Amino acid sequence: MSIWLNGATKVVIQGITGAAGRFHTEQMIAYGTHIVAGVTPGRGGDSFMDVPIFDSVAEAVAQSAATASVIYVPPPFAAEAILEAADAGITLIVAITEGIPVLDMLKVRTALEQRPWARLIGPNCPGIITPGQSKLGIMPGPIHLPGRIGVISRSGTLTYEAVEQLTRLGLGQSTCIGLGGDPIHGTTFIDCLEAFNADPDTEGVVMIGEIGGDAEERAAEYIAKHLSKPVIAFIAGRTAPPGKRMGHAGAIISGGSGRAADKIAALESAGVAVAPSPADIGVTMQRALAH
């Protein structure tokens, strides 16, 4: 009833002793996430909220059999933290950190090509949640409802907006994934679409894109060829001026590419219903399911 994450997933928190790490570890434990270890170099042997802390991810994995990791490490050290998780055999790496230099992410991406067992979500993302079971990240738990809609997004709070609309309509979610707002990131729309399409407990998918890059256009091509379930979308930034970064490092219209209008046209021609307004994301999904 989910993709990649469920209540049994054992999780290690990298950067567990920092302010963000501590706060969100508490929130995740309260939600029910099965956190088995934390990592902060030099703090091995300590503990936080009864979670044992290790000096390295490898030690944490050896002791706890964790298979997933959430990273709250500051930007200068975050790229290495991703690599460390992959080398320790972690299969699901969620990088929350915002502000990682893009050249570091180019190296990470190449390094992960050689470590095919490791799936990276993010960086600069809210994380992944399987409602009612487990959340890895910073999203507010209570707005979610267990159910059968998959949610994929490049945004944070706009995703919460969409999820809240779905929940109000009684449309629960199988899994919600924030891909992150950086130009180079791990998991893509297509990876998620493929997984949701194969998941028997997901019956429809909400996709939230924004200006910049061509990930939505690529996703549209994939949807047209492979998706057997209804997909609806919303694209943020119809009114964004070209040449300006709209908050996210990746949200920029440059060289005439990355415009919202082009993304909407590509999605519509792939049969995706695109919500005209951010207030209509929930009802657009509801209508698509009724068809």
Place this chain on the structure above:
Amino acid sequence: MKVHEYQAKTCFAQSGISVPPGHAVFSPAEALQAAQKLGGDAWVVKAQIHAGGRGKGGGVKIARSLAEVESLASTILGMNLVTHQTGPAGQVVRRLLIEAAVPIARELYLSLLLDRGAGRILIMASTEGGMDIEEVAAHQPEKIVKVHVDPVWGLANFQVRTLAKALALSPTAAKDFSAMLHRLYTFFIANDCDLVEINPLVLTKDERIVALDAKVTFDGNALFRHPELAALRDLDEEHPAEIEASKWDLSYIALDGDIGCMVNGAGLAMATMDIIKQYGGEPANFLDVGGSATRERVAAAFKIISADPRVKGIFVNIFGGIVRCDMLAEGIIEAAKEVGLALPLVVRLEGTRAAEGRALLDHSGLKITSADTMADGACKIIAASRAAGE
């Protein structure tokens, strides 16, 4: 982070990349001195602003005498240069670059940038230098040659040869080009560049490769490891509100409308602009107070928006996830009282402790209109701004 052409060229020169001899100046008298120091019989007077299209806008001129250098400098300095990249408001020219004219045989194009889809640095070269590369891409795509650099291997010689051949360079010029491109790639990586664009890159009559122009932007996320580059930031080129916002780590972009927006999260902030426009309003700004906004940052954001004289109404759209709405409401009330709020203010709070936040706003004694949804908020602020504007 953008830098000026002359700053980029200084960086190039330090990295062994050929640029025309030149000096940055701030007055016509300095321009004259610079030309005298450079010698020769022709000079180029170039406006230094953070926007392309300077030539078409009248910001780049050739002088054939020292007197002409001085007179062109006094014309261009202080002028409001309008190009397709500055927007209709234009940008005031405060600095010039005075360069010795270079004997040009051919104008080429070269750029290095991030290809997001490929996850690689992309190098593009073209024989059609001096033109708008987007035009070339649209009408003569075959004239643009591209290579992707493997981040582990680095720039390979066969790739440089491919580019040199496409540029139809003689063996002598190709050798110079190869050395130059290797240095440029090293510069790009060593300094965490986002973009390096040289248009035109020229082949001189004596078969040398010289960067006649230089557009460089650096990755703002990587400035922590390049303090010397952070010093190149020119605050004159930035909107005052954007500078103030950056002090608070707020993401602010000035737009042309009259409805001020304050939102948490970049995606939601863009969506808020979109919905205002959809209902017939015009957003005055993009403002993201961050997914983890604090009371202080909300107060700073509120002051920045209300200081904008064009703003006729303010729409606050907060989805409190981890952030508590009651805490944000306190920040809004505090700031509204401090600035003596006179503008219509519509607030939509949703998420954690939203009811408590709304109650605080309702009992603040301030004239604040609550909205239940984004759409409701957008409609209310547009109506209130129109009423206030009449």
